[in-house]
Amino acid sequence: MLGLTPSTTRRRVGIGDVARIEAVTALYRSVDYEIGGGALYTDIGRFAEAASILLASADSNHATTSLAMAVADARQLAGWTAFDAGHHSDAGRHWLAAERTAVTSGNQRLAARIRYCQARQFQHLHHNQDALATIRLAKDALGRDATPALLAMLRGAEAASLAALGEHSTAVASLKQAAGHFDDINPDREPDWMRFYDRGELLAQHGRVYRDLARHDRRHADAAVTWTQDAITAFGPQNIRSTVLNTVGLCSALALADDPDRALTVGTTVIRHGRELTSRRIQDRIRNISRDISPDIRHSGLADFRHTVTRVA
Structure with a gap:
């Protein structure tokens, strides 16, 4: 072929x-x-x-x-x-x-899945306004073809971009809508290619939003840790990359929650697993951990770790 x-x-x-x-x-x-x-x-x-x-x-x-x-x-x-x-x-x-x-x-359902992927790339590159526009196009085009899983997926992605843009209350409202749609999912009425969107994916979006909230208000850090830990638990053993990506997020959440010892323990695991996967996206995420560790951190181990992640290739 x-x-x-x-x-x-x-x-x-x-x-x-x-x-x-x-x-x-x-x-x-x-x-x-x-x-x-x-x-x-x-x-x-x-x-x-x-x-x-x-x-x-x-x-x-x-x-x-x-x-x-x-x-x-x-x-x-x-x-x-x-x-x-x-x-x-x-x-x-x-x-x-x-x-x-x-x-x-x-097939507007499949088009929505593809636009979701485009939005995820925009988010990774910090183009969150473009991500929001793409997500909203996907939702509008779906119309009566919308399903609970597609709506949950799109609302969760929308929440992530809103949080990154500082629209925190709207982001939390979108998360609640995503969770409501998720509860309405009937797998037999969803496209087969939506089976990837499981509870782990939903919880991971919660963790991502609450990490952004914690960067502005540390009182959200404990919630970020809880959501991200729950996401890691929910992912199946076959989805290794998602588990590692969320373990990176957990390291950031622990640093934001002022738990340097656990952050260092998780971070050491992240570095090891990151080398085992052929994912540039994971390497980018590992480098981003440094933004959640203060350059003035007095914990010597975490300070050394921050220096290490800034040099991840």
């Missing part, structure tokens, strides 16, 4: 083609959860682009819509692994292709 070109692919597409694309995408996704996108983004990018060529060259038949959804899903994953690996231009390119395919096929 990786050798496909537009001049060699015009043929009738069958259900078997769709099933093969879905199976390969699912395999790549499971590996991405375990070891990070850095080990995969080149291969999954080539695979997703080849699938796109197949879609562009396929004769129109009853399987074409299913193929379009499989291709959009593959391009979404290609974008996510590129984002995780720190290749932001490639991530944006894959997500634009995925969004275009989903919208053209009339």
Whole structure:
């Protein structure tokens, strides 16, 4: 399949083609959860682009819509692994292709998932106004196609950007809405690709919002610790990267809560696990721990740790 070109692919597409694309995408996704996108983004990018060529060259038949959804899903994953690996231009390119395919096929639910990914990248790059605009576009476009899981996911992401922008009361209100939507989820009525959004994801957004609140008012720090610990507990053993990302958040929360000994213990674990995963995003998050540790910290171990994280490559 990786050798496909537009001049060699015009043929009738069958259900078997769709099933093969879905199976390969699912395999790549499971590996991405375990070891990070850095080990995969080149291969999954080539695979997703080849699938796109197949879609562009396929004769129109009853399987074409299913193929379009499989291709959009593959391009979404290609974008996510590129984002995780720190290749932001490639991530944006894959997500634009995925969004275009989903919208053209009339699948606003999948388009919302892709726009959520775009918003997460904007947040990582500190473009929170752009993230909010993208999230709100996703919500508005969903209309009657909205499901509780999609709304919970989007409201949680919205809360994170609002908190980062200093709109704290609105952020907490969005979190409450996210939790309410989450309680209404019926897995049998959600798209299969929304199964990633579990309680761990919801709790992680709570932890992220309360860490931002604690940076302005340390009275929120204990809540940030609790939410983040609960998120780590909720993530399954197969989702190693999310566990590590939230362990990074826990280190920050403990520093904000003025618990330097535990922050140092967790931070030491973070450094070790961060080296085991091929995720540039984790490295970026580890460096960001330094903003939550005062340069004037008198705890010698934590002071040395702060110096260490600023030099993480």
